[in-house]
Amino acid sequence: MLRGLLTSLIVALAALALASADSPRKSTSWDLGGIPTEKTHVVDLTYAISGKIPAWPGDERAFETHVIATPEKDGYFARSFSMPEHYGTHMDAPSHFPPGKLTIDQIPAERLFGPAVVIDVRDEAAKNPDYRLMVTRVHKWEAQHGQIPFGAIVLLRTGWASRWPDQARYRNADASGVMHFPGFSVEAARLLVSRGAVALGIDTLSIDYGPSPDFEVHRVDLPAGLYNLENLANLDQLPEAGAFVIAAPIKLEGGSGGPTRVFAILPNQEKR
Numbered sequence: 301m302l303r304g305l306l307t308s309l310i311v312a313l314a315a316l317a318l319a320s321a322d323s324p325r326k327s328t329s330w331d332l333g334g335i336p337t338e339k340t341h342v343v344d345l346t347y348a349i350s351g352k353i354p355a356w357p358g359d360e361r362a363f364e365t366h367v368i369a370t371p372e373k374d375g376y377f378a379r380s381f382s383m384p385e386h387y388g389t390h391m392d393a394p395s396h397f398p399p400g401k402l403t404i405d406q407i408p409a410e411r412l413f414g415p416a417v418v419i420d421v422r423d424e425a426a427k428n429p430d431y432r433l434m435v436t437r438v439h440k441w442e443a444q445h446g447q448i449p450f451g452a453i454v455l456l457r458t459g460w461a462s463r464w465p466d467q468a469r470y471r472n473a474d475a476s477g478v479m480h481f482p483g484f485s486v487e488a489a490r491l492l493v494s495r496g497a498v499a500l501g502i503d504t505l506s507i508d509y510g511p512s513p514d515f516e517v518h519r520v521d522l523p524a525g526l527y528n529l530e531n532l533a534n535l536d537q538l539p540e541a542g543a544f545v546i547a548a549p550i551k552l553e554g555g556s557g558g559p560t561r562v563f564a565i566l567p568n569q570e571k572r
């Protein structure tokens with residue numbers, strides 16, 4: 301059932317991409333899991349990459365571009381670029397924290413697509429920047445929307461995106477340099493792993509809260525085979541349930557992670 305739905309979603313997306321190439325969305329014979337594609341809405345959960353975006357401490361100024369061809373000299377325009385694997389909107393592959401194994405190119409494509417579970421903790425994070433998602437809050441989501449579906453991509457909406465691209469406010473470091481932003485707790489991560497989630501995502505620098513000394517949530521979910529999505533944009537446009545996410549990472553051989561384009565497909569045209 302889920303697989304059939306996923307397949308029809310992928311087919312519908314391909315059709316959307318083709319249709320949008322030459323004409324604005326015309327009605328097509330494709331449907332998105334039974335929903336006509338003209339009734340869907342795509343949200344880009346990705347920030348544009350530049351040298352000016354908030355970075356993990358030490359990664360500032362690590363993004364570079366160089367023009368390697370110009371229309372004047374070469375007849376066309378091209379650049380090279382270099383950047384850390386964990387910069388901007390990006391994916392952590394399981395191999396980022398051994399004994400997690402898979403490198404970013406090895407994550408099976410079917411795991412890069414799944415139902416979005418959006419847990420909204422904006423109120424909690426506004427009161428306490430060191431807030432960590434508790435198991436009770438996951439249970440509250442399940443009481444409202446049903447059990448977290450197998451294969452879910454679980455997204456924590458903390459409201460931190462409102463601080464982007466102000467690096468100082470996004471990091472929210474204190475005088476001693478310790479950062480303060482919300483994240484998952486180890487207990488909640490264990491529960492989400494047990495539910496069969498394929499990924500944890502967040503609108504901050506890390507799925508671990510800012511003061512974490514040892515990335516304890518990374519050490520739970522990546523060795524269990526999940527991947528992470530960090531620095532996600534536009535989570536405020538998603539419903540708490542009912543959207544689907546596609547995470548399309550760079551297929552970098554041997555990579556511990558990498559820049560990732562992340563899309564959400566909503567089964568209606570209303571912005572949330």
Ligand SMILES: [Zn+2]
Pocket residue numbers: 386390391392530557
């Ligand atoms: Zn990362």
